[in-house]
Amino acid sequence: MNDQEQPVLDIKDLCISYYTRAGEIPAVVDFSLTVKPGETIGIVGESGCGKSTVAMAIMQYMGSNGGIKSGSIKFKGRDMTQMSEEELRKLRGSEISMIYQEPFAALNPSLLLKDQLMEVPLTHEDITRDQAYERARELLANVKLPDPDRIMNSYPHQLSGGQQQRVVIAMGLLGNPALLLLDEPTTALDVTVEAGIVKLIADISRKFGTSQIYISHNLGLILETCDRVFVMYSGEVVEEGTIDSLFTWPRHPYTHGLFGCIPLPTADKNAAPLKPIRGQLPLPHERPSGCYFGPRCDHFQAGRCDGDKLHMEHVTGSAEDHRVRCIRWQEIDHTKEAPGGEAKEAMELGENVLEVNHMKKYYDVIDTSFSALISGNRVKHVKANEELNFNAREGETVAIVGESGCGKSTFAKVLMGLEGGTDGEIKHQGKDVSTTLVRDRSDKQISSLQMVFQNPSDTLNPSQTIGNQISRVIKKFGVATDKEEIFDMVMKLLDTVKLPRDFYYRRPRQLSGGQKQRIGIARAFAGNPSMVIADEPVSALDVSVAAAVTELLMDIQRENKTTLLFISHDLSVVRYLSDRIVVMYLGHIMERGTTEEIFEPPYHPYTEALLSAVPIADPEVTKREILLEGNLPSVMNPPKGCPFCTRCPRRIGDVCDNEMPPDRQVTDTHRIKCHIPIEELRKVEPVIHVPSPEERVGKPEIKVPTH
């Protein structure tokens, strides 16, 4: 990179406001950014911090109520805010392209992909349809899509999510742009698919020399993809710098707080728990004076932090472009703080609460095609769960991990009694519940087996007050009958989930996502359950909120000795909070064992790939790269032998394709379903290498100027 080169994009003092009935709402304040050719910039922050607004401002696509108040956006020296609609149109798609969060929504459902791809060069360049077709085909091959011709003649819904995103990326690259904007491009995808896309994006910038702006809430992804990073909070940048300087020595209390919220490999639920940032993001019109982060900051000093508007200051002693918006950055010594929250005592595990023996769940699917009607094979079995065996003890956290379609939610449904199992048994407190549907279960059974759902907004009744919804559960399960008693219990539950008591009278729409999930937890725990199933309870929440909810869930678990069945695709959270892990793939348990056993060799090849796919926001942690090829096979048509054989990087031969692998026992608690002998599996290196504290880079010497 040459510093003398003209920057691709140069944003200066940008202020963006939305105009609503309530008046002007400043969405982004005082934003400056320079992108050099070939550079990848990361913008990270929680929802509502204005990171997507910046992207839309760069595209000059603000909607009717948004507008740029002041500042300039110069693209290759020309100010985009002064351009006419026609000039902008010529830039869009050819010089600047964008990749979106949800690839499915971003593609037109009723047009063939070839039409959607070809129109980009056809609009911007003077070429024939044949040339455009060739170009599109070539790019599809470049983004590693197999069989480009078939994809060209498909509709979007005929592809998987990962393939769709590759098509969108190809579409973005068709105009050979100088700048690519990526707005959370992998958030809607599975981890192993995400790893593939991230690799692809990194390759692109290397191969085509495209500058990129990568927007994400995930610090780990930013670390893997970017050269420089901007941390945004409440509409302004609070810290910026190169990846190395910012990730190793974050100076702003907010950045520091964010790192305390992510379950890094060094975090431990007992010794070094997560440390959530207290409070909430202020609403745009309720921002405090001075530092916006002030009310949530542990280092807040009245009179200094709430005074005049703060400006970015260069961090002396760190890299040249490491800058921070904090008046006290020189005084605060982040290294003195404990890396995590206060240590807690480990829990003792009790008796078995859940025993799953040979549980199977098949769905019958009726094939309505004409050929099936003639051949008579109309009913097909979809084997959603095949031979599940595991148990969970009192107070224990067992995680079920796997990508979408692996059958983890099906198991939750059978356990909850929403659907009946096909074969085998699920013993909850000694009773088989696998075939008892929820309407046939006693109130006691239902109350002792509760669930926390993924999307808190959809699980609360919008027209009932919070108090009513929780009271109803208490009444229904017969925990209490007296009105005052119930009221007291609801108050106690609100205390437990750390919400103010006057939330009793509020309705769900008045709550934020994190608060709603707390209500979801209160509701689940209202009937004193012995076991709670948490289906991705924090994956829809922001980093700092997720940390708080995770900690809350574990505190309540600790208090009530509840067994927690944690369903997730995020191995870093799973590693942090679970005692034992079950890894599922296509309805089968591929590996199960204690958390340490899963994270250390011997691994199942699938577990190995999963571990490698997890982005880790610590520049000193190294990973072995294992990329999975291809797509998850359809459950309608699974491989004959090992379910993982189609994507396995360690396939040993025909035996994998034709025979179901044996369930090999490693230790009493650790089992792996693979044809490769345990001794062979044991020979690999650990996927994730965490340096010991002594190995880590020393603390930087900060020169504090003397006054």
Add this chain to the structure above:
Amino acid sequence: MLILILRRLGSMVLIMLVVSIILFAIFETDKLSVAGKVLGPYSSLEQREIWLEKNGYNQSFWTRYMIWAGNAMRGDFGQSLQLKVPVSEVLWPRLANTGLLALCLFAIMIPMSLCMGVLAGMKEGSFQDRAITVFSVLTTSIPEFASATLLTAVFVFGLGWLPGTSSMTGGFNFTELILPVLVLLLYDFGYITRMTRASMAEVMNSQYIRTAVLKGLPYQRVIMRHALRNALIAPFTVIVLQLNWLLSGVIVVEVFFAYKGFGKLLLDAALFGDIFVIEACTLVAVFVAVASQFISDIGYTYLNPRIRFS
């Protein structure tokens, strides 16, 4: 796709069967009243019984139904009591007349309402959107008889430009079609316009339109190629179902302008108690309803590839 068509056709036949049985049961279970209708109120019981015997009415209900249904399928609906001619002789010309009315109406209404709907939905909340929406709500809320009276007052009595009746007594006359079509148009176009507008506005807010704009496509291409097709999926169903509404919905207009159409025939038959005509009209109306549903289902799957390929 083939399976879908076959299945739809199957259910179409089934519906027709059930409706015809119900229809037959309602009108012809009481044999004596049928004979009474045919022979007139002053016929004696004996005369009625002789008529029943002669016309094969003493067979079982199901045998009679089979014969009736068989005849109906061949287009033989019996003799009209009022007009003293075979029902089929009056039914088809009347249906053709209403068909002509519908055709004229559709030829004007569909392009017009789709255009206005798209124009309104393209820029939600703009001046053109509000103007079109207000106008279409206004016209739809005026009932047909009111607008018919109003238009007659203006164009027939006031300006004297158009004829006030549309009975076509002097042979086919195009000017006689104008007022009926205009009344129907005023009443119905607002509905389709607002459907199209809502659908278009939704599409314009979708992410794939954002993608299309940010690809740098000219605005015209964004609308014509990316928005239009998706926006037309919902109104298409409504448009085809309007066919069905037209059959019975035009009664007011046909009566008002003395237009010899299907609705007028049905009304006259109902007032006279001309049961064979009523039976025939009902069967035709149900057939049109079922057939238009069939067309809209198939068309919908064609327009929407997500359904076509799953």
